[in-house]
Amino acid sequence: MHRTEGLCIGAVVPRTGRLARLGDPLAFVLERLAPRLTHLAHGSRRLPLRLAWRDSRSDADGARRAVAELVRDEGVQAVVTTDGTRVLPAVADSCEVLGIPCVSTAFPWQTYVLDRGAEPGRPFRWTYHFAWGLDDIAAVFAEMWERVGPRRTVGCLWNDGPQGRSLRHPRHGFTPVAAARGHTLVDPGGYREPAAGFEQHIRRFREAGADVVTSAATVEDLALFHRQAQEAGLRPRLITCSRWLAQPRESPATDGLANTRIATLVYWSPRHPFRSSVDDTTAAGLAGDYRRSTGKPWLQLLGPAHALLEVAAHALATAADPTDRRAVAEALGRTRLSTVAGPLDFTCGPTPNVALLPLIGGQWRPGPDRQPELALVTNTRLPRVAPDAQLTVGL
Incomplete structure (x- = not known):
């Protein structure tokens, strides 16, 4: 395939398969920014720039093929992605092997670093990530558990x-933060997705007197747990859940969680007081554009997806030579940039190659059109965003 001249930022986006819905924000951002990012100012020069994308097909092999195609067919200077927990590392690892600068987002940095085998003193050479940590999730969730009462016994659905x-x-996970705040975690062990049942978990939670449950389950698995817990007489006063439950559910009326008190993490919303470094769009403006264009409610991934392109464009603009991938990777490593997702600083992260986004707490509530709405209920980590509701818990 003939390559178009000029600079190119490539995106790996899940457009088919189980993660396709989570690819919607990045696909929207690519379409929105393509006419705005046609050129890049580099010193006194104005360089042509284009955006390209390939479908990961929601699996690791598809992700690796997508990176290879972007390199071979498009000659990309950088790759961005928001793909899932198993797929995103495949994108990053492929870029590391091929020597392509990569920026990713959307799941905890510890998972990104530890599952990819990084070691202290040996950071990745080409790949960068911005998000939040498992310790940040634990702190936000623990703050919400404490609305139920201090020193809770919490069942872990992991x-x-x-x-x-x-x-x-044991060191980088959830337990150290929760234990330091006086909470006791009850973990009966892992289950394979999709789950066949949660009888063992429910029995252990009841024996321990857990009245709060924390999870990173899919909607389907959490609904199965909720149904079986109700049948067994276990009625948690609060469920905190990250991962899929940080996004609006596709079938809230029939998914089995309609009347469940579910709290989650919030990393971006239209109420966040940030602007795009590309065109000065506000968080509220970006969310409004998404709804008008797609007819769908905003997703939290929208802000970080937009920030991916902001960071990649900034790295190209500030690299000593934007056509030299090593120079672009070095520019990523020194990036400090205000984006529509918030300020990102890759120079002082918790570990090399990582920048942090702050987390606050949210809870799903019934909206006026019977669709769940995400209310903001805590703001300790980001006081500039005011809560708009009180956390509600069961009796």
Whole structure:
């Protein structure tokens, strides 16, 4: 395939398969920014720039093929992605092997770093990530548990995949923060997705007197747990859940969670007081554009997806030579940039190659059109965003 001249930022986007819905924000951002990012100012020069994308097909092999195609067919100077927990590392690892600068977002940095085998003193050479940590999730969730009461006994509904392994990490995982705040975690062990049943978990939670449950389950698995817990007489006063439950549910009236008190993490919303470094669009403006264009409610991934392109464009603009991939990677490593997702600083992260986004707490509530709305209920980590509701818990 003939390559178009000029600079190119490539995106790996899930457009088919189980993660396709989570690819909608990045696909929208690519379409929105393509006419705005046709050129790049580099010193006194104005260089042509284009955006290209390939479908990961929501699996690791598809992700690796997508990176290879972007390199071979498009001659990309950088790759961006928001793909899932198993797929995103495949994108990053492919870029590391091929020597392509990569920026990713959307899941905890510990999972990104530890599952990819990084070691202290040996950071990645080409790949960068911005998000939040498992410790940040634990702090936000613990703050919400404490609305139920101090020193809770919390049942852990964690799978046996990358999420569960990271959450259980003795030093970088969930437990150290929760235990330091006086909470006791009850973890009956991992389950394979999709789950066949949660009888063992429910029995252990009841024996321990857990009245709060925390999870990183899929909607389907959490609904199965909720139904079986109700049948067994276990009625948690609050469920905190990250991962899929940080996004609006596709079938809230029939998914089995309609009347469940679910709290989650919030990393971006239209109420966040940030602007795009590309065109000065506000968070509220970006969310409004998404709704008008797609007819769908905004997703939290929208802000970080937009920030991916902002960071990649900034790195090209500030690299000593934007056509030299090593120079672009070095520019990523020194990036400090205000984006529509918030300020990102890759020079002082918790570990090399990582920048942090702050987390606050949210809870799903019924909206006026019977669709769930995400209310903001805590703001300790980001006081500039005012809560708009009180957390509600069961009796």
